Amino acid sequence: MTTAQTDILKQLDDPEPGSTWFWSLASIVVFVVIVVAASAFYFKVDSFEVDAKIIDQPTLSLEQLRAAQREELAVYSNYTWTLPDGKTATYTRIPIDRAMEMVVQDAKTAPRTLPVTNKPVVVQPAIQPGAQK
Numbered sequence: 764m765t766t767a768q769t770d771i772l773k774q775l776d777d778p779e780p781g782s783t784w785f786w787s788l789a790s791i792v793v794f795v796v797i798v799v800a801a802s803a804f805y806f807k808v809d810s811f812e813v814d815a816k817i818i819d820q821p822t823l824s825l826e827q828l829r830a831a832q833r834e835e836l837a838v839y840s841n842y843t844w845t846l847p848d849g850k851t852a853t854y855t856r857i858p859i860d861r862a863m864e865m866v867v868q869d870a871k872t873a874p875r876t877l878p879v880t881n882k883p884v885v886v887q888p889a890i891q892p893g894a895q896k
Contacts, residue, residue: 840856857865 841853842856843851843853845851
């Protein structure tokens with residue numbers, strides 16, 4: 764072999780393994796830093812957008828929505844009923860949960876009783892049709 768051939772073989776050999784390891788580790792570290800920075804940037808922007816679009820929204824529109832819903836409930840909760848004698852009566856609807864709570868509260872209070880008197884109760888017989896006086 765000539766010296767020219769040995770020079771070519773030296774050039775084709777792997778360069779020093781220390782530099783290869785250094786550049787590999789440095790590349791991995793740079794890659795991890797970029798991924799962590801991108802993740803941090805994403806979550807920072809995400810929290811900023813959530814704050815701007817949801818949390819910091821003016822409550823005026825929400826209160827307007829609630830007022831409109833209350834008006835609808837007021838309309839839907841009242842209804843009128845025409846009685847057989849031609850009069851109208853207005854009734855109010857109550858959600859079933861609230862009605863059950865009211866019944867329980869009413870049952871817990873003292874029972875409503877008529878006052879006891881010592882007078883006997885007089886029952887008048889009903890007038891029979893066709894009976895003579």
